[in-house]
Amino acid sequence: xxxxxxxxxxxxxxxxxxxxxxxxxxxxxxxxxxxxxxxxxxxxxxxxxxxxxxxxxxxxxxxxxxxxxxxxxxxxxxxxxxxxxxxxxxxxxxxxxxxxxxxxxxxxxxxxx
Amino acid sequence: xxxxxxxxxxxxxxxxxxxxxxxxxxxxxxxxxxxxxxxxxxxxxxxxxxxxxxxxxxxxxxxxxxxxxxxxxxxxxxxxxxxxxxxxxxxxxxxxxxxxxxxxxxxxxxxxxxx
Numbered sequence: 001x002x003x004x005x006x007x008x009x010x011x012x013x014x015x016x017x018x019x020x021x022x023x024x025x026x027x028x029x030x031x032x033x034x035x036x037x038x039x040x041x042x043x044x045x046x047x048x049x050x051x052x053x054x055x056x057x058x059x060x061x062x063x064x065x066x067x068x069x070x071x072x073x074x075x076x077x078x079x080x081x082x083x084x085x086x087x088x089x090x091x092x093x094x095x096x097x098x099x100x101x102x103x104x105x106x107x108x109x110x111x112x113x
Numbered sequence: 114x115x116x117x118x119x120x121x122x123x124x125x126x127x128x129x130x131x132x133x134x135x136x137x138x139x140x141x142x143x144x145x146x147x148x149x150x151x152x153x154x155x156x157x158x159x160x161x162x163x164x165x166x167x168x169x170x171x172x173x174x175x176x177x178x179x180x181x182x183x184x185x186x187x188x189x190x191x192x193x194x195x196x197x198x199x200x201x202x203x204x205x206x207x208x209x210x211x212x213x214x215x216x217x218x219x220x221x222x223x224x225x226x227x228x
Contacts, residue, residue, distance in 0.1 A: 004156070009154075033215070035218075040122060040220055040221075041220060042203060042218040042219055042220040042221050043157075043203065043216075043218040044218075045215060045216075048215060058215070090156055090157065092156075092157075101147070101159045101162065102157075102159075102216055103159075104149075104156035104157040104158070105156050106154075106155055106156045107154075107155070107156050
């Protein structure tokens with residue numbers, strides 16, 4: 001069965017802290033994605049990766065960076081967390097076929113105080 | 114740029130009633146289209162997808178959607194709502210001209226089912 005896991009379901013951090021969100025997939029997928037989900041805005045793409053060590057900016061990359069050192073793992077980094085980064089963060093993965101489904105993790109609800 | 118519009122941030126139906134969730138896309142070339150469902154405190158799960166085969170697509174849990182090119186629509190329907198259908202539903206488009214296989218999501222529609 002397809003599985004995407006995220007390191008934490010809930011996270012509370014303070015303003016200015018460096019935050020790491022981890023995502024692991026066990027399907028040998030080429031593509032991995034990080035989204036943030038906010039009420040009324042749907043899902044917005046932060047970054048995606050189409051191969052190890054390869055990344056591209058999505059629609060809202062400001063304040064975020066990513067790392068993909070291994071095919072199965074994709075990390076989202078908030079260099080200096082701010083209160084406007086309080087949100088639900090969703091990781092997804094897919095093959096490199098344009099018709100393929102994206103498979104989502106359960107999400108991490110991040111609160112920045 | 115491609116976009117997806119979901120009409121109605123909240124839709125409320127009675128149990129047993131028809132469910133209709135609307136989705137319109139903007140694209141000069143018919144894209145691939147998806148409907149995802151998100152149950153409370155969970156990630157997104159694929160309901161169904163259109164990839165240029167049959168225009169009427171059947172998905173899980175009794176849902177189906179019809180691709181109408183003339184109306185640039187991909188509305189989601191279910192003949193009879195069940196309490197367990199209460200969730201948030203997202204329409205998404207995969208731009209064919211973009212090789213990165215990104216999805217563009219609508220803002221979501223929360224379905225409420227009344228007993």
